[in-house]
Amino acid sequence: MARIFCIPGIVFLFCALVLSFLASISLPYLPALDIVRVKFPTSALVADAITELRYGIWTVCSYDENESRTCLKTGYAYEMSVKSAASSQPVTIGKSWTRGLVVNPIATGVTLIALLLSLSQNMLVTLLASMASFLAGVLHLISFFIQIALFARIKDKMKSLDVEANTKPGPGFWLVFVSLILTFLAGCTVFFGRRRDQARTRGANLTPVTPSEKTGFFSRFRK
16 A cells, blocks of 8 residues: 555554544443533532433443442443432433444444554455445444434433533543544545555556657658
């Protein structure tokens, strides 16, 4: 592959892999890399003295006034209900809204495959690397849309608690967004690098024609 395209493509895929992998670990192992955060004012605490909720890919964790963390042991497709003192009905984020978060770890695996394929100089393998990069980008795009839907759902539900909850995307949300951009950039650079190699190969295979004698109009009169 043309070196000017090869190295950036590999770097893009490596960075996307690292960011996507960290986002996939998420809660409860990396508390700082959650998808959605909900903070409650101290003057209007919800039930059980919860001051903050952090939604990750595998679970949701709650924090109290002392920054003590409690995480649900639910794993894939979890469900969380919370109730405030001002509201008689609890709000619940069901499994249907968290089940799709598993797409991000799948996208991470495809990104790893694309990175390994991009290390090869074989033309066919680089074509597969480009296709794998675009597939990883599509999966990251789907994962990002799922997280946007989860964020919108949580924000809408927390408004019904009447406690002025502040809902915002977490760091893991933005890591997935950056991974999405990097995988598409990598797919483009790998693809263009392959096209440039094809052009060079075709140019090298062409044999220049050097006529041994000029064949003009007056050459026919020469002896």
